Amino acid sequence: MSKDQHGTNQRDIESGVRTDFHNTMSYGSYLDLERILSAQHPVSVPEHHDEMLFIIQHQTSELWLKLMLHELVEARRLLGTDDIGKALKCLARVKHIQKTLTEQWSVLATLTPREYAQFRGFLGSSSGFQSFQYRAVEFILGNKHAGMLKVHEADPKAHELLSNLLNEPTLYDVFLAALARHGYDIPAEVLERDVTKPWTFQESLIPVYKDIYESEDTLWSLYQACEDLVDVEDNFQAWRFRHLRVVQRTIGFKRGTGGSSGVDFLKRALDLTFFPELFAVRTEIGS
Numbered sequence: 001m002s003k004d005q006h007g008t009n010q011r012d013i014e015s016g017v018r019t020d021f022h023n024t025m026s027y028g029s030y031l032d033l034e035r036i037l038s039a040q041h042p043v044s045v046p047e048h049h050d051e052m053l054f055i056i057q058h059q060t061s062e063l064w065l066k067l068m069l070h071e072l073v074e075a076r077r078l079l080g081t082d083d084i085g086k087a088l089k090c091l092a093r094v095k096h097i098q099k100t101l102t103e104q105w106s107v108l109a110t111l112t113p114r115e116y117a118q119f120r121g122f123l124g125s126s127s128g129f130q131s132f133q134y135r136a137v138e139f140i141l142g143n144k145h146a147g148m149l150k151v152h153e154a155d156p157k158a159h160e161l162l163s164n165l166l167n168e169p170t171l172y173d174v175f176l177a178a179l180a181r182h183g184y185d186i187p188a189e190v191l192e193r194d195v196t197k198p199w200t201f202q203e204s205l206i207p208v209y210k211d212i213y214e215s216e217d218t219l220w221s222l223y224q225a226c227e228d229l230v231d232v233e234d235n236f237q238a239w240r241f242r243h244l245r246v247v248q249r250t251i252g253f254k255r256g257t258g259g260s261s262g263v264d265f266l267k268r269a270l271d272l273t274f275f276p277e278l279f280a281v282r283t284e285i286g287s
């Protein structure tokens with residue numbers, strides 16, 4: 001191919017393209033980029049090059065967590081009004097956000113142990129354990145823990161959000177109430193449980209799920225909702241596992257800045273489950 005066939009290698013800006021934003025909303029003003037892009041404040045002295053990666057990895061995670069919570073709250077509301085199809089739309093989005101959050105660990109995994117050690121001391125006792133949005137997502141999915149509120153006493157808005165979620169039914173509570181309205185036999189003690197407590201395994205739900213999974217008459221959207229909940233739990237565990245592995249390759253078995261034992265503490269989260277009956281029923285499913 002001759003050189004001049006490549007032309008100017010520059011795209012003309014069409015005459016219709018708007019270029020004057022003195023008096024009209026622009027991309028940057030709509031998205032408040034001035035604020036977002038001036039919110040990275042490395043604390044290391046002298047400033048460590050890799051602290052920017054560390055900050056942006058966390059900030060982008062928090063933005064995705066914000067959207068994830070927004071969608072989970074809406075999915076819970078829609079299940080409460082029997083808008084199952086619309087709730088599934090929200091859960092589908094949640095699942096994609098989770099995938100993005102899990103994939104983005106590979107960016108932080110480029111941080112070597114020595115690079116991190118060079119600015120870790122400047123982080124003091126701050127830790128992801130104090131992420132109120134992460135805790136809010138855990139709460140709405142059923143991993144309630146009243147003791148976690150204490151961490152947020154110095155931040156009234158975060159404390160209020162978590163306190164509200166602690167006292168409200170979880171996504172799963174609302175789903176089970178929807179199943180009851182659709183004629184499934186959900187025991188009263190399940191529907192009237194103390195929602196401030198973590199969900200615990202309910203044997204009585206196994207026949208309900210066996211029926212949903214095996215009957216030809218099951219409403220497709222209810223079946224799909226069960227599978228979406230399984231996906232959400234799977235994706236959540238995948239995030240926890242990637243966090244654990246990145247922590248292990250970065251700080252080994254050092255204690256966490258938040259005061260925990262570190263890797264060992266994170267490992268114990270892998271034993272937690274949001275929707276245990278949806279996994280247990282699989283043992284019972286026949287041909």
Ligand code: HEM
Pocket residue numbers: 057058061062108111116126127128129130131134243246247250251255256257258259260261262263265266269
């Ligand atoms: C080099 C990077 C990271 C290291 C070494 C690390 C380390 C740790 C450790 C040791 C803990 C246990 C609590 C403690 O004692 O501090 C923890 C908890 C946590 N971290 Fe990270 N972390 C890293 C990156 C991240 C990122 C990018 C996020 C994203 C938001 C995150 C979110 C969390 C959350 C939510 C918890 C609480 C988990 C739970 O309660 O089970 N971490 N982290």
Ligand SMILES: N[C@@H](CC(=O)c1ccccc1NC=O)C(=O)O
Pocket residue numbers: 058120123126127128129251255256257258
């Ligand atoms: N817990 C981490 C520190 C850490 O990762 C962190 C520190 C400040 C803000 C967010 C953090 N991310 C996750 O825990 C550590 O022990 O190194």
